[in-house]
Amino acid sequence: MHPAIQNKKNQFKKVVIMFFSAASSTFGQTPEMDMTAYIDNAAILFFLLVLVIFVVLFLNLDKKGNEWGVAFKTAFRKLSNKLIDAAPVAKEEDILLDHDYDGIRELNNNLPPWWKYLFYATIIFAVVYLLDYHIIGSGKLQEAEYLEEVKLAELEKANMFGGKIVDENTARILTEASDLLAGQTTFNKLCSACHGTKGEGMVGPNLTDDYWIHGGGIKNVFLTIKNGVLEKGMISWKSQLTPAQMEEVGSYILSLRGTNPPNAKPPQGNLWSEKPDSLNVQ
Ligand code: HEC
Structure with missing residues (x-):
């Protein structure tokens, strides 16, 4: 060829x-x-x-x-x-322009109109975009879109966990025996190594007294379990426990209040005066 x-x-x-x-x-x-x-x-x-x-x-x-x-x-x-x-x-x-670079010469053509029109179109587009996204706000910016997606994903996640949407703002103290038993099982499996089998405290603080480093009450306890205190060796459990499980184990911990287990670790943190609905700003 x-x-x-x-x-x-x-x-x-x-x-x-x-x-x-x-x-x-x-x-x-x-x-x-x-x-x-x-x-x-x-x-x-x-x-x-x-x-x-x-x-x-x-x-x-x-x-x-x-x-x-x-x-x-x-x-x-x-x-x-x-x-x-x-x-x-x-x-x-x-x-033809006057200059001559070693025999290379240049034509003074107009800017190609298709290119100019495209340029004008980008300007018009920019104005429309600015109006739409930044002034009128009818379009969603990336961040808003992202937050919306996250919200949807959270909902989906909650649905996966039996439609129970629990976070630190909606966590409640569970009193059903079955919930507390489930919380106890989780505690024995995952938490007792650091907090003691009766919550008396070992590496981690005593969970049975009225003193809390990160705030008492179910909401604060839920938040501490969820996010952990990484620099102090308390793991964030949100990837291993479902929100419902964190609510259960939190409720179980709070049910240990005043049990005075043997070998209890001395109190750490501040005396928690019972404000069940307040959430510490951490
Ligand atoms: C590897 C050790 C370790 C394990 C396992 C652990 N914790 Fe902790 N936890 C800690 C330490 C250390 C602290 C204290 C953090 C600080 O000093 O700020 C703590 C703090 C806490 C607090 C806050 C106490 C306060 O005074 O505010 C709660 C609640 C808690 N843990 C619950 C749990 C639960 C529930 C589990 C199991 C799901 C668990 N922890 C497993 C080490 C652990």
């Missing part, structure tokens, strides 16, 4: 690959992207493809002397000349 033809073929290959990789990046957004978006994208790509095929067909019609083809080609040329606005080769002398 002649090298020039080979070259053209390779170029064609490149264009095809580019087209399909662009297409796949529009397709491949998220694995569970809903079907309508998928169909929309497919429809747009299909429409563009048909458009390109039609333009190419029409541009070749004139070769057979078809008057529609000739008219189309003339209009197409006119439009593309208008959009590119480069001086014809015959007139290049007129716009």
